[in-house]
Amino acid sequence: MRPEILFPLFAPVTSLKGVGSRVAPLLEKLAGPIVRDVAFLRPHSVIRRERSSVAAAMEGAVQVFQVRIDAYKRPRAPQQPWRIETHDETGLLSLVFFGRFGGDLEAKHPVGSRRVVSGKVERFGLNLQIAHPDYLLPPERASEIPPFEAVYPATAGLPPRTVRKFALEALERTPDLPEWQDGAWLAREGFPSWREALALTHAPQGEADLSPLTRHARRLAFDELLAHQLAMAQRKADRRAAPAPAIARGDIAPRIEAALPFALTGAQQRALADLRGDLAAGERMSRLIQGDVGSGKTVVAMLAMAEVAAAGGQSALMAPTEILARQHFETLAGPLSDQGVAAVLLTGRDKGLARAEKLRALASGAVKVAVGTHALFQDDVAFQTLQLAVIDEQHRFGVAERQRLQAKGEAVHLVAMSATPIPRTLELTVYGDLDVSRIDEKPPGRTPVATRAVPMSRLAEVEARLHQVVAQGAQAFWICPLVSESELIDLKAAEKRAQELRERIGPGVGLVHGKMSGPEKDAVMADFADGKIGVLVATTVVEVGVNVPNATIMVIEQAERFGLAQLHQLRGRVGRGSRESACLLLYDPPLSETAQKRLDILRRTDDGFLIAETDLELRGGGDALGLRQSGFPAYVFADPIAHRDLIAAAGDDARLILQRDPDLVSERGQALRVLQELFDWRAASPLKDAG
Ligand code: ADP
Ligand code: MG
Numbered sequence: 001m002r003p004e005i006l007f008p009l010f011a012p013v014t015s016l017k018g019v020g021s022r023v024a025p026l027l028e029k030l031a032g033p034i035v036r037d038v039a040f041l042r043p044h045s046v047i048r049r050e051r052s053s054v055a056a057a058m059e060g061a062v063q064v065f066q067v068r069i070d071a072y073k074r075p076r077a078p079q080q081p082w083r084i085e086t087h088d089e090t091g092l093l094s095l096v097f098f099g100r101f102g103g104d105l106e107a108k109h110p111v112g113s114r115r116v117v118s119g120k121v122e123r124f125g126l127n128l129q130i131a132h133p134d135y136l137l138p139p140e141r142a143s144e145i146p147p148f149e150a151v152y153p154a155t156a157g158l159p160p161r162t163v164r165k166f167a168l169e170a171l172e173r174t175p176d177l178p179e180w181q182d183g184a185w186l187a188r189e190g191f192p193s194w195r196e197a198l199a200l201t202h203a204p205q206g207e208a209d210l211s212p213l214t215r216h217a218r219r220l221a222f223d224e225l226l227a228h229q230l231a232m233a234q235r236k237a238d239r240r241a242a243p244a245p246a247i248a249r250g251d252i253a254p255r256i257e258a259a260l261p262f263a264l265t266g267a268q269q270r271a272l273a274d275l276r277g278d279l280a281a282g283e284r285m286s287r288l289i290q291g292d293v294g295s296g297k298t299v300v301a302m303l304a305m306a307e308v309a310a311a312g313g314q315s316a317l318m319a320p321t322e323i324l325a326r327q328h329f330e331t332l333a334g335p336l337s338d339q340g341v342a343a344v345l346l347t348g349r350d351k352g353l354a355r356a357e358k359l360r361a362l363a364s365g366a367v368k369v370a371v372g373t374h375a376l377f378q379d380d381v382a383f384q385t386l387q388l389a390v391i392d393e394q395h396r397f398g399v400a401e402r403q404r405l406q407a408k409g410e411a412v413h414l415v416a417m418s419a420t421p422i423p424r425t426l427e428l429t430v431y432g433d434l435d436v437s438r439i440d441e442k443p444p445g446r447t448p449v450a451t452r453a454v455p456m457s458r459l460a461e462v463e464a465r466l467h468q469v470v471a472q473g474a475q476a477f478w479i480c481p482l483v484s485e486s487e488l489i490d491l492k493a494a495e496k497r498a499q500e501l502r503e504r505i506g507p508g509v510g511l512v513h514g515k516m517s518g519p520e521k522d523a524v525m526a527d528f529a530d531g532k533i534g535v536l537v538a539t540t541v542v543e544v545g546v547n548v549p550n551a552t553i554m555v556i557e558q559a560e561r562f563g564l565a566q567l568h569q570l571r572g573r574v575g576r577g578s579r580e581s582a583c584l585l586l587y588d589p590p591l592s593e594t595a596q597k598r599l600d601i602l603r604r605t606d607d608g609f610l611i612a613e614t615d616l617e618l619r620g621g622g623d624a625l626g627l628r629q630s631g632f633p634a635y636v637f638a639d640p641i642a643h644r645d646l647i648a649a650a651g652d653d654a655r656l657i658l659q660r661d662p663d664l665v666s667e668r669g670q671a672l673r674v675l676q677e678l679f680d681w682r683a684a685s686p687l688k689d690a691g
Contacts, residue, residue, distance in 0.1 A: 002677050003673070003674050003677060005175055005177060005178075005674065006036075006175075006177075006674065006677055006678060008035060008173045008174070008175060009034065009035050009036040009039065009173070009174060009175075009678070010034050010035070010036060011034060011035050011173075012024075012033060012034060012035075013027050013028060013031070013032075013033060013034060013035060013037070013038055013166075015035060016035060016038065016166050016169050016170060016173075017169060018162075018165070018166070019166065022157075023157075023158065023162075026155055026156075026157050026158040027158065027163075027166060029155060030153060030154070030155045030158060030163065035170045035173055036170075036678070038166050038167055038169075038170035039167065039170035039171050039173070039174050039198065040636050040637075041152055041153065041163065041167045041170075042152075042201055042202075042210075042637075043150030043151055043152050043164070043201075043202070043204060043210065044151060044152070044153060044210070045150075045151045045207070045210065046148055046149065046150055046151065046204045046205075046206055046207055046209070046210065047062050047148070047149040047151060048062070048147065048148055048149075048206065049062050049063065049064050049118055049145060049146070049147055049148075049149065050062075050063050050064065050147075051063070051064045051065075051066075052064065052065060053065070053088055053089070053090040053091070054067070054087070054088050054090050054091035054092065054093045054128060055090030055091045056090070057091075057093070057121045057128055058121060059121055059122065059123050059128075060120065060121065060122075061120070061121055062118065062119065062120050062121075062134075063118065063121055064116060064117070064118040064135075064142075064145055065088060065093060065116070065117050065118070066088055066114065066115075066116055066139065066142075067086035067087060067088050067093055067114070067115055067116075067117055068086060068087060068088070068112070068113070068114050068115075069084055069085075069086050069109055069110070069111050069112065069113050069114075069115060070085045070086055070087060070111065071084070071085045071111060072084055072085075072102050072105070072106050072111065073085065074102055081096045081097050081098040081099075081100075081131075082096075082097045082100060082101070082102035082105065083095070083096055083097075083129075084096075084097070084102075084105065084109070086115070086117070091128070092127070092128070093117075093128050093129065093130065094124070094127050094128070094129040094130075095117060095129065095130055095133055095136070096124075096129050096130070096131040096132070097131075097132060098131070098132070109136060113138070114138070114139050115136055115137065115138060115139070116135065116136075116137050116138070116139055116141070116142040116145065117130060117133045117135065117136050117137075118130075118133060118134050118135040118145050119131070119132065119133035119134045119135070134161075148203075148204060148205050148206065149164075150164060150202060150203070150204050151164075152164045152167055167202060168202060171198060171199060171202050174195060174198060175195070176193070176195045177194055177195065177671070177674055177675075177678070178667075178670070178671040178674060179193065179194075179668075179671060180194075180223070180226075180668060180671035180672045180674065180675040181222070181223070181226075182653070182668075185653075189215065189218065189219070189222075190215050191215055191216075191218070191219040191222075192215060192216055192219060194219065194220070194223060196216070197215075197216035197217075197219040197220050198216075198220065200214075200216035201216055201217065201220065212639045212642035212643065213642060217637065218643065218646065220637040221635075221637045221638040221639065221642075221643045221646055222638075222643075222646045222649070222650060223637070223675060223679070224635055224636060224637045224638045224679055225429070225635075225638050225643070225646055225647055225650035226650040226653055226654060226672075226675065227675050227676050227678070227679035228429065228432070228633065228635075228650075228679070229428065229429075229432055229650045229651045229653070229654035230654040230657065230658070230672060230675075230676060231676060232432035232433035232654070233432070233433070233651075233654040233655055233657075233658050234658065235433045236286070236432075236433045236434075237658055237662065239283075239284050239286055239433075240283045240284070241283075242283070242284045242411055243282060243283065243284075243411060244282065244283055244284040244285070244387075244411035244412075244413055245282075245311070245313065245387055245411070246279075246280055246281065246282035247279040247280060247307055247308055247311045247313065247387065247413075248280055248311065249276060249280070249307065250306075250307055250309075250310025250311055251310060252306045252307070252309060252310040252339050252340075252341060253303045253304075253306035253307045253310065255339050256302070256303060256306050256335045256336065256338070256339050257303060259335060259338060259339075260299070260335065262443065264296070264299070264300075265296065265439075265441045265442070265443055265444075266441060267291070267295070267438070267439040267440055267441035268295075268296050268299065268300050268439060268441075270437065271289055271291075271297075271300045271437040271438075271439050272300050272303055272304070274287060274435070274437045275287065275300065275303075275304040275307075275415065275437070276304070276307065278413065278435070279304065279307055279308070279388075279413060284411050284412075284413060284414075285413040285414060285415070285435075286414045286416075286433070286434050286435065287414070287415050287416070287434060287435045287436070287437060288394070288415075288416045288417070288418060288431050288434045288435070288436045288437070289301070289415060289416070289417045289418070289436075289437050289438075289439060290418050290420075290421060290422065290436060290437070290438050290439070291417075291419065291421075291438065291439030291440065291608075292419060292421065292439075292442065292568075292572055292608040293419045293569060293572035293573070294442065294443070294446070294572060294575075294576055295419075295439040295440075295441070295442055295443070296439060296443055297392075297417045297419075297439060298328055298331055298332070298392070298417075299331075300439070301317060301390045301392075301415055301417065302331070302332045302335065302336065304388065304390070304415060305317070305332075305336075305341075305368075305369050305388060305390065306336065306339070306341060308368075308387050308388045308413075309336075309341045309368040309369065311387075312365075312385065313368075313385050313386070313387030313388065314362070314365065314367075314368050314369070314370070314383050314384060314385055314386045314387060314388075314409075315368065315369050315370070315386070315387065315388040315389070315390065316369075316370045316371075316372070316376055316383070316386060316388070316389050316390065316405060316408075317332070317369070317370070317371045317372075317390040317392065318372060318373065318374075318376050318377070318389070318390070318391050318392065318397070318405055319371070319372070319373060319392045319393065320373070320392070320393050320396035320397065321373065321518070321521070321522060321525075321546075322347045322348065322349065322373050322518070322519075322522045323522050323525045323526055323529065323546060324392065324393070324546060325345060325347055325371055325372050325373045326345065326347070327546070327547050328371050328392065329343065329345040329371040332369065332371060333345075333371075336368075336369055341368050341369060342361070342366060342367045342368060342369070343367065343368070343369035343370070343371060344358045344361060344362065344367050344369075344370055344371070345370075345371050345372060346358055346362075346370055346371070346372035346373075346375050346376055346381070347372055347373045347375050348373060348374070348375050348518075348519070350375065359380065359381060359382070362381065362382065362383050362384070363382045363383065363384060364384060365383075365384030365385060370383075374401065376405060377401060377404040377405040377408065381408065382408065383408050383409055385409065386408045386409030386412055387409055387412060387413060388412065388413045388414075388415065389402070389405050389406050389409075389412050389413070389414050389415070390415045390416075390417065391405075391414070391415070391416045391417065392417045393417065393418065393419065394416035394417060394418050395418065395420065402414070416434070419569060419572070419608075420565060420569065421565065421568075421608035421609045421611070421612040422612060423609070423612045423613045423615075423616050424609070424613070425613075425616070425640070425644045425647060425648070426616070426640055426647070428647055428648065428650075428651045429633055429640070429647055430633070432651060438609070440607070440609055442606075445578060446575060446576075446578075447575060447578060447579070447580050447581065448575065448606055449554070449571055449574055449575040449581045449582060449583045449606065450580065450581070450582045450583070451571065451582070451583045451585065451602050451603045452582070452583070452584055452585065452603070453559070453585045453587060453591075453599045453600075453603070454584050454585065454586055454587070455586070455587060455588075455589045456557075456586055456587065456588050456589075457589070459586065462555065462584060462586065463500075463501065463504050463505070464504075466501075466504075466505060466535065466553065466555070467504055467505045469552075469553065470505055470506075470508070470534040470535060473550075474534075474550070474551075474552050474553060475528065475531065475533075475534055475535070475536075475548065475550050475551040475552065475553070476534070476535045476536070476551065476552070476553035476554070476555060477535075477536050477538060477551060477553070477554045477555065477570070477573055477574065478497065478501065478535055478536065478537045478538070478555045478557070479538055479539075479540060479554070479555065479556045479557060479570055480493055480494040480497050480537060480538070480539055480557050481539070481540065481556075481557060481558045481561050481562060482514075482539055482540055487514065487515065490539060491513055491514075491515060491539070494511060494513055494537055494538070494539050495511065497537055497557070498510075498511040498537040501535055501537065505534070505535060506534075508532070508533050508534035508535065509533065509534065509535045509536075509537060510524050510527060510528060510533035510535070510536050510537065511524070511536075511537045511538070512524045512525060512536060512537075512538045512539075513538065513539045514539055514540075524536070525546060528548060528551075529546065529547075529548050531550060536551075540566070540570075546573065547576055548573070548576070549576045551573060551574050551576075551581075552574055552575070552579055552580065552581035552582065553574060553581065553582050553583075553584070554570060554571055554573060554574045554581075554582070554583040554584070555583075555584045555586065556570055556583070556584070556585050556586060557586045558586065558587065558588060559585035559586060559587050559599060560587045560588065560591055560592075560595040560598075560599070563615065564598050564601065564602065564611050564612070564614070564615035564618075565608075565611065565612055565615055567585070567602055568602065568608055568611045568612075569608075570583075571583045571602070571606075572608075583602075585599055585602070587599070594618055597618055598615070598618055601614045601615075601618075616640065616641065617641075657669075657672065
């Protein structure tokens with residue numbers, strides 16, 4: 001239940017003065033539906049208003065003048081403005097009004113009266129002028145002009161000044177809340193109280209006060225991070241508290257491992273040890289395995305499934321597409337069945353008797369490992385003793401889908417796999433409720449992908465070269481980006497490119513795009529995997545993780561538009577065999593300096609974690625959208641770059657708090673509940689409810 005002290009903040013925006021049915025939707029769009037959201041708006045810049053004389057006026061500056069009104073000049077043509085001529089002891093200043101009626105102005109500001117006027121000074125010919133002054137007031141009201149004015153984000157129909165008025169009123173309504181931070185930490189960081197920090201945010205005295213590094217900004221960021229970390233730590237603790245079958249080491253997995261044609265890398269061994277530790281602990285496991293495409297996650301998952309099988313339990317591995325499920329099955333089924341562990345593949349294609357047969361084998365426990373797609377969690381699929389769920393490309397599944405699979409057993413252990421490398425500093429914010437194992441080492445013997453940036457002007461050359469290698473039996477991906485607002489336009493571009501390539505290269509050019517149905521996509525992908533198609537043109541949907549060892553060339557159009565992590569993932573589709581492969585990053589010149597640096601890092605390294613880390617640096621925190629795409633939560637105050645140090649501190653703090661006071665009943669615990677309510681952590685990690 002929400003504490004009463006927060007009621008004013010959770011009132012609808014319409015409870016603010018002046019927010020009626022016209023303004024409310026605009027304010028909601030800008031801030032959010034409740035008063036808290038308006039109080040959480042932050043100015044993006046500060047105007048400093050300096051007093052000046054007309055003679056000392058500075059063009060472009062926002063200044064305040066004391067003048068006397070001399071005359072009104074009506075426009076000589078309709079598109080011309082009304083002008084008010086004024087002066088002070090040092091010179092003449094015109095006030096300019098477009099689209100306003102001078103008579104109305106004159107009634108309010110008659111000739112001969114003194115006025116304080118403020119706005120941006122412009123020069124028009126020889127004249128100094130202010131167009132549409134921000135303030136035009138009688139001298140006794142001069143104090144209404146603030147020396148510093150915070151400028152708020154605005155939207156059509158809702159100018160910055162109006163937003164500021166609402167924000168200040170929302171701040172007024174904001175109560176003092178009980179302190180939830182540790183006193184010693186506050187003192188060490190020199191942090192103000194929460195209410196004070198918020199007030200300072202709304203009262204900048206200069207640009208420096210808007211920096212994310214001020215004490216008040218850091219305080220608010222830390223509060224927000226702590227609220228989130230606490231929520232994730234609680235979920236983790238809840239899951240931990242749930243008992244799950246303790247699965248000891250058996251003798252099947254070591255035999256499978258010994259029979260593999262390769263040795264596990266050190267990183268794979270570490271990940272496997274993590275999984276074994278979790279399985280044996282008697283608590284429910286929720287672990288994420290992070291590692292580049294091709295780093296060998298599936299093998300590790302297979303060995304964990306073998307441990308479960310040795311203990312008599314069942315496992316399910318779920319992949320987002322049929323072709324991926326099929327590939328996994330082909331990898332796993334042999335090694336498992338060689339050691340007497342039966343596996344089945346279950347996809348949407350299974351129908352009738354064959355399907356019934358597979359379902360019977362799963363229900364009876366005759367089959368220990370199921371590999372499949374969404375078909376795995378259909379209602380009529382039952383397991384005898386499902387103990388481990390492995391989710392490949394976890395971000396492709398919704399929470400509900402994972403839960404439906406896990407619901408097919410009791411206290412099912414969860415392993416999620418992801419090929420999207422998250423920088424270590426952000427790991428806590430994206431996956432704070434999971435344990436993470438990183439596979440940061442590639443199996444030996446891979447030839448690095450030769451990566452080159454090529455301007456679009458050399459397209460014809462690229463196509464000619466592609467023609468040559470395809471004629472020799474190589475295969476290539478050709479990625480057309482989703483760049484315009486309209487998917488339809490992008491689709492047209494991809495179709496056009498496919499057509500053009502067909503003219504140059506021949507009929508073996510396929511097209512796969514986001515508007516196709518799952519089975520349609522799978523069919524084209526399967527043709528490509530089987531070598532029936534030489535060049536696969538795709539919008540960005542090239543199924544993550546698909547293994548086409550014969551594909552050695554990756555062409556990416558408008559590479560400058562992609563996130564680094566995405567480019568890296570796309571590049572990971574090639575270079576899977578031992579043959580030399582290439583990645584061509586086609587770009588529209590000129591490249592910005594940052595874009596150049598980004599493409600450059602790809603040429604220099606193949607380490608997904610390093611690339612993700614660099615990507616983060618280069619974004620400089622300015623690319624909130626891109627970050628959100630990589631799973632970073634939509635924080636209001638916390639900035640992933642500027643507040644990196646606070647992320648770790650908040651994570652440590654959250655763990656410590658829950659150790660000492662798991663149910664948050666102490667005085668500080670109660671205050672922390674207010675904090676959690678305040679930030680309302682519903683939107684958390686993509687796996688937040690996985691367990
Ligand atoms: P991921 O799921 O991380 O993309 P996979 O587990 O599918 O990677 O492995 C990719 C390929 O590398 C597979 O063909 C697999 O057999 C092979 N592989 C995995 N581990 C090793 C290793 N330690 N040494 C050599 N090859 C390996
Ligand atoms: Mg994989």
